[in-house]
Amino acid sequence: MIILVGGEKGGSGKSCIAQNLATYLAVDKVASVLLVDCDIQGTTADWIKLRNNNFNALPIDCVQLNGKIRNQLLGYNSQYQYVIVDCGAQDLLALRSTLSAADVALLPMRPKRRDLKTLVHLDELVNSCKMVNQQLAAHIVFTQCPSQPNQQTRVNDAKQTASLFDIPIADAVLHERHIYDDSEESGLSVLESEPKGKAADELRSLFALVLNNEMENSPEIRMQYA
Ligand SMILES: Nc1ncnc2c1ncn2[C@@H]1O[C@H](COP(=O)(O)OP(=O)(O)OP(=O)(O)O)[C@@H](O)[C@H]1O
Ligand SMILES: [Mg+2]
Numbered sequence: 001m002i003i004l005v006g007g008e009k010g011g012s013g014k015s016c017i018a019q020n021l022a023t024y025l026a027v028d029k030v031a032s033v034l035l036v037d038c039d040i041q042g043t044t045a046d047w048i049k050l051r052n053n054n055f056n057a058l059p060i061d062c063v064q065l066n067g068k069i070r071n072q073l074l075g076y077n078s079q080y081q082y083v084i085v086d087c088g089a090q091d092l093l094a095l096r097s098t099l100s101a102a103d104v105a106l107l108p109m110r111p112k113r114r115d116l117k118t119l120v121h122l123d124e125l126v127n128s129c130k131m132v133n134q135q136l137a138a139h140i141v142f143t144q145c146p147s148q149p150n151q152q153t154r155v156n157d158a159k160q161t162a163s164l165f166d167i168p169i170a171d172a173v174l175h176e177r178h179i180y181d182d183s184e185e186s187g188l189s190v191l192e193s194e195p196k197g198k199a200a201d202e203l204r205s206l207f208a209l210v211l212n213n214e215m216e217n218s219p220e221i222r223m224q225y226a
């Protein structure tokens with residue numbers, strides 16, 4: 001299964017979600033996972049280097065790819081149960097290529113005006129890719145949401161704006177929490193650093209929610225969990 005964690009706005013949390021999803025699948029679900037880093041800054045590849053030098057962490061495979069990567073992704077998809085692609089707008093070709101091959105796309109977005117503005121183009125991009133890749137299940141994921149109750153209207157307003165577009169919005173949202181920054185240092189995920197914390201609970205709910213349907217529909221993955 002190919003899963004894109006992508007989008008056009010910098011800093012929305014793509015790499016964090018891709019890394020946590022990879023550990024959720026590799027560690028919690030004991031699946032074979034490849035992380036694909038399309039960012040020339042190599043944030044995820046650097047995190048993997050730290051991780052794979054940490055004896056307390058299960059190593060995860062990672063490759064860095066750029067540009068027209070559709071065929072490479074399809075090749076990796078036959079070798080791994082999950083291929084997770086971390087891709088931003090600095091490599092639009094890789095973003096399009098991945099959307100043309102992916103089963104699932106998680107599109108993180110902060111509940112902020114500048115992030116919401118990217119929805120116009122993102123919606124067009126997803127709709128055009130769905131013409132060639134009808135299996136694509138895309139979800140907008142609200143991230144770094146303020147956790148103060150008096151700020152909840154910001155999240156609701158952002159959801160309202162996003163609902164004007166075609167891409168469905170994931171019910172589970174991720175709040176702004178320090179553990180994301182703290183866990184990166186040692187190549188660990190939030191799920192491993194603070195497994196019982198609120199951030200870990202939110203991530204697990206999100207992953208279960210967006211992956212359950214696809215797992216149920218995929219014969220190989222159904223067998224794996226049987
Ligand atoms: N839910 C969260 N709460 C608090 N901080 C977060 C959260 N998600 C991400 N961050 C922090 O935001 C910063 C950017 O996150 P990340 O690198 O995952 O974003 P990105 O979308 O991959 O950025 P880029 O566009 O540069 O690739 C990091 O410092 C990360 O620790
Ligand atoms: Mg990134």
